[in-house]
Amino acid sequence: MIGKLIKYEFRSLWRRFLPLWAGLAALGLVNGFTITHVLENNRIEGLSNFLLGVLPLIMLIVLFTVLGVLTLVFICQRFYQGLLGREGYLMFTLPVSSAEHILAKTIAALLLTVLTGLAFLLSGTLLVLALDVKGFLEGMRDAFAALRQLELPRGIGWLITEGLVCGLVTAASSLLQIYAAIALGHLASRHRAGWSLLAYVGISMILSTGVFQLGSLGMGRAMERWLDRILDGGVNGAMSAMAAGMGFMILINLALAVVFFFLTKIILDKKLNLE
């Protein structure tokens, strides 16, 4: 059922995000050409050159920002409207558990974040490609050749994999914190968005206090030793320290994700308060 829920999450976002992703890629390409033109003419004076050289760049930066904000707003909106607004009457009468609803929203939001990140990357790549195709391709070729010749330390693959897992778990924990805050906020009869924001700030403050408490419990000294290993332990020492650090981050975020998940689940199961 989770797969089906994710399918409908994506049907709801395609029409909104595909044009934005495509626009971002196109603007990246356009900027590559316009910047090349301005650089070749060696000046940006005059209205036509300003329009050609600066305006597309401003548009690209604005679209970057808008897409980032829109992704976050969409993630919050899909959880609130999709489960706790009028759509909740449809979703919570499906033969689907609340745990499946929360997981589907989290996975869909993670995928959306990754896709938006890829759209940023594509836009940047197209910009560089349009600036100098030959130089870009040569640069890529040289980089890959250098990578092949480089003697990579053992265990680098594991470290990269651990890094990816750490990123995913941290992102999932952040998303689940947002969902828990929205679920808490929906318990109010009025001003639910405001209460959700307050709940989010409250949870963040509790987490910050927790970090300070860890510091006072001797984690500060452990951090110092950890940094020493990274800086003075050679490649192997640094790699094992980074692996340990990321392992710790994964565990902490996994624990937080579990807490936020069950907090949200309990509220949806026991205290659902649809509009």
Added chain:
Amino acid sequence: MSEILVECRALRRSFGSVQALRGVDLKLEPGKIVGLLGPNGSGKTTLIKILNGLLQPSSGEVRIDGRAPGVDTKELVSYLPDREYFPDWMRVSDALDFFQDFYADFDRARAEEMCRALELEQGRSIKTLSKGMREKLQLLLVMSRQARLYLLDEPIAGVDPAARDYILHTILTNYNPQGTVLISTHLISDVEQVLDEAVFLREGEVVLHEAVDSIRERTGQSVDSLFREMFRTGGREGGERNDR
């Protein structure tokens, strides 16, 4: 028939200091069309929400086919809420796909046939449909399931007489005869003709649960007349004043 499809025992639900349900005891058998009748604020929607798991009771017990409301019972229940619930991005075909994907008992061919009868194009965006058409789409989807229990919350409130006829006709010609239909309404004269049983709810309590034929035989009056008589006192039932 002794089999019980729905059973509520001492069911209570409070919202702060307001008691919406005050110890409801109710048993419904399969194969009946039951009217859940009461003025506005009598607890009809609260009871229906508890039956389909959207609300938890404060105390008491609910059983649907012997099980507490949950994922299993949601497979048996087809629910029409008193509001529109489709997201804005959906087209008619998306709504059909959605029901087909999630409900094993959904009869797509029947739903498509009803769409054709209403001249409802599958490519149309739901948000561009008129309010009446959106309500009809929800109803036809809910009634295209071969459910054990249909919970229809105020399906005829706020619609014109022609639409009421369409809605009642759709319910009567499409429900699973082995299932039970629970229709909540305060517009009794419109639904009385289709009911097997009537449940009167007043201020969160069941004050009458009886077969419609038995009511007519025992009191010599229609369900509508009896309802007006029972709920006349005090003038508390604001929703009924329009009907008098």
